[in-house]
Amino acid sequence: MTITAPDPRPQRLTALFFAVLLDLIGFGIILPLLPFFASDMGASGFEVGLLVMVYSAIQLVMAPTWGRLSDRLGRRPILIIGLVGSAASYALFATADSLLVLFVSRIVGGFGGSTIPVAQAYIADVTPPSKRAGSMGLIGAAFGLGFVIGPALGGILSTISYTTAGYAAAGICLLNAGLALAVLPESRRSEAPPTTPRFDLPEALRQAADSKQVRRILVVYLFLTMAFSALQPTLSLLADARFAMDARQAGYLFALLGLVSVVMQGMLVRRLVPRVGERALLRASAFPFAAGLLLVGLSASTAGLLAGLVLLGLGYGGAIPSVLGLLSRSADPDRQGAALGLGQSVGSSARVLGPLMAGGLFDLRVSLPYVVAAGLVALGLTATTHLSQPGDRPPAD
Structure with missing residues (x-):
């Protein structure tokens, strides 16, 4: 009688899921508090935008670097180093007594918070290709839950103090690092070929230049991501300026936004795409996207804001x-990596440009970041006119 050993992959994926989830809860705790904390130190809207931008800029540089290091040193040590780095950044946040220290905390946080590609590589290591897409969804689920739980928890903790919230986020990350050290096994075999290949940006750009469809999709993605990233530095400031909300209430606003987005992505999109296709759903989604931005920016009541x-x-x-x-569907099968890598770079660049733009516009007028962001969505919608649904006849140029 042969006894089959239990498959260790579900346990590894569960451990990884909670590692990513706790990391994102720590990030979410700080999300609604940073603009209030910086404003108390005399920061302008533009400087708050800079605080958000510098975090994303470090991530843009470090994410591929961590991925390549994990091919050489293993996934587990890099994930743990990132968690310890995040804990250090939140401890700096908790003790910050100047804008300079806040900026240092965000820089350190950018280094520590750049390990999502390593988590994706971990999944690739332990999951067969046929099941990889579903397993990658664990990271999306962790993002969604983290951006619901984290801001709400941060808002509650802010009623004690920003310092308490910062130390709580640091404690969560340190606990997470300890748990990863104890229960997260290494996924990468020393003889295995790299699963995090070096991303060649010039080559990816040359490949994208061959496809009008891919170029247009990247433009749409840039506009939409810039529009959404305008909220991160300004939503708390708007809630305070217009409705005298505090950090606790701002945390609930971010949690509401995260919850609705999770429900839409996790429950509705997967049902709608097979029926109408990605292009039609993208175009339809642009209308509530732009309308929501305008309503938030121009709202005169809490009900309108919600x-x-x-x-x-x-x-x-x-x-x-x-x-x-x-x-993904518009790229050639042998160019998937280049197309998606280029998409990741475009998204990261948008998260650098968007907060900087929004912070500067907020100093001019509270509603301006949202009006301009809605305009970016409108530009994105215009750019979808000549997109084709893969499998359909492309529209005329």
Whole structure:
């Protein structure tokens, strides 16, 4: 009688899921508090945008670097180093007494928070190709839950102090690092070939230049991501300036937005795409996306603000999976890696440009970041006119 050993992959994926989830809860705790904390230190809207931008800029540089290092040193040590780095950044946040220290905390946080590609490589190591897409969804689920739980928890902790919230985020990351050290096994075999190949940006750009469809999708993705990233530095500031909300209430606003987006992405998109296709869903989602931004920016009541966030969550939750699905389906099978890598670079660049733009516009007028962001969505919608649904006849240029 042969006894089959239990498959260790589910346990590894569960451990990884909780590692990513706890990391994102720590990030979410700080999300609604940073603009308030910086403003208390005299920061302008533009400087708050810079605080958000520098984190994304470090991630843009470090994410591929961590991925390549994990091919040489293993996934587990890099993930643990990232968690310890995130904990250090939140401890700096908790003790910050100047904008300079806040900037240092965000830089350190950018280094520590750049390990998502390593988590994706971990999944690739332990999952057969036929099941890899479903397993990658664990990271999306962790993102969604993290951006619901984290801001709500941060808002609650802010009623004690920002310092308490910072130390709580640091403690969660340190606990997470300890758990990863104890229960997360190494996934990479020393003899295995790299699963995180070096991303060649010039080559990817040359390949994208061969396809009008891919170029247009990347333009749409840039506009939509810039539009959404305008919220991160300004939503808390708007809630305070217009409705005298505190950090606790701002945390609930971010949690509401995250919840609606998770429901849209996790439950509705997968049912709608097979029926209408990514292109139609993308175009339809642009309308609540833009309307939500305008309603948030121009709202004169709390009810209007909440309605705008719901519309925004529905629009964003429908648009982003659709545009990424179009990108994947429009690229040649042998160019998938280049296309998706280029998409990741475009998204990261948008998260650098968007907050910087929004912070500067906020200093001019509270509603301006949202009006301009809605305009970016409108430009993105215009750019979808000549997109084709893969499998259909392309529209005339």
